Amino acid sequence: xxxxxxxxxxxxxxxxxxxxxxxxxxxxxxxxxxxxxxxxxxxxxxxxxxxxxxxxxxxxxxxxxxxxxxxxxxxxxxxxxxxxxxxxxxxxxxxxxxxxxxxxxxxxxxxxxxxxxxxxxxxxxxxxxxxxxxxxxxxxxxxxxxxxxxxxxxxxxxxxxxxxxxxxxxxxxxxxxxxxxxxxxxxxxxxxxxxxxxxxxxxxxxxxxxxxxxxxxxxxxxxxxxxxxxxxxxxx
Numbered sequence: 001x002x003x004x005x006x007x008x009x010x011x012x013x014x015x016x017x018x019x020x021x022x023x024x025x026x027x028x029x030x031x032x033x034x035x036x037x038x039x040x041x042x043x044x045x046x047x048x049x050x051x052x053x054x055x056x057x058x059x060x061x062x063x064x065x066x067x068x069x070x071x072x073x074x075x076x077x078x079x080x081x082x083x084x085x086x087x088x089x090x091x092x093x094x095x096x097x098x099x100x101x102x103x104x105x106x107x108x109x110x111x112x113x114x115x116x117x118x119x120x121x122x123x124x125x126x127x128x129x130x131x132x133x134x135x136x137x138x139x140x141x142x143x144x145x146x147x148x149x150x151x152x153x154x155x156x157x158x159x160x161x162x163x164x165x166x167x168x169x170x171x172x173x174x175x176x177x178x179x180x181x182x183x184x185x186x187x188x189x190x191x192x193x194x195x196x197x198x199x200x201x202x203x204x205x206x207x208x209x210x211x212x213x214x215x216x217x218x219x220x221x222x223x224x225x226x227x228x229x230x231x232x233x234x235x236x
Contacts, residue, residue, distance in 0.1 A: 002053065002056055003081075004081050004082060005052075005081055005083070006078060006082045007082070008083070008115045008117045008197060008200070009200045009201050012198065012200060013044075013048065014048075014060075014075075014078065016201060017044055018062065018065075018075060020041060021034075021037055021041055021071070022068070024037045025066075041062065042061060045060055045062060059077065060078070082115050085112070085119060085134075086134050087111075087112075088119070090105050090108065093105055093141070096140075097141060099143075100128075100143060104121070104126075105121075106121035115198075116197050117133070117203060117206070118131055119193075120132070120193030120197075122191070122193075127145060127148055128143055128145060128146055129144045129145075129167050129193075130144070131210070133207075133210060135207060135216075140210060142169055142210060143169065144168060144169040145167060145169070146166075146167040147167065148165075150163050150191050151163070151164065151165075153188050155188060155199075156188050156205060157187070157196055157200060157206050158196045158197075158199040158200035159200075160196070160199035162195060163190065163191045163192065164189060164190055165188070165189065167186070167187060168184050168185060168186035168187070169213045170183070170184050170185075171183050171185060171214070
């Protein structure tokens with residue numbers, strides 16, 4: 001049997017394609033339109049896995065699904081192949097955020113059972129939000145200031161609509177004429193990180209935000225830190 005190979009955001013993307021097909025069926029669109037919708041959805045799903053094996057391609061194929069039960073069975077089967085979030089301990093989290101002396105830690109007991117793209121939690125005492133993500137094969141984390149005011153808007157990470165809060169972090173960017181230059185980065189993000197993880201279908205913006213926050217620059221050959229503090233914080 002094939003190993004787990006689907007990331008959480010990829011699974012969410014496939015669920016979105018299934019929802020589009022089911023919606024077309026409910027609307028009783030003409031067969032030609034429905035077939036085109038199914039074909040496009042199937043192609044988009046397969047595009048996520050350019051190096052998929054024959055067995056994985058068979059598992060991903062949704063072109064022959066027609067009924068509600070078949071779609072539900074398909075998603076249930078795929079969910080068994082969603083990759084778990086990397087194992088992480090409380091000690092690792094404390095090391096990741098050394099400046100937070102009274103760090104509020106998330107519940108890690110059922111982490112493996114949850115489908116997560118990133119680990120996120122709030123500390124309402126200090127109005128801070130913490131994000132941990134596997135970036136280029138290494139777990140990194142950032143601490144952000146979080147507004148106490150919530151509103152309905154679009155989350156910049158999952159691109160979904162819901163309750164969001166404004167959060168910001170400060171990065172030290174290189175500037176030749178001002179070595180002490182600091183840049184604040186702000187975004188709207190889902191207040192509830194679990195709900196965000198249920199909706200995220202693409203990590204491009206999340207990775208850009210993390211790299212900018214950590215002072216990481218990417219070249220063709222390698223990744224390096226422009227913020228020496230961020231480097232020391234994340235090299236271990």
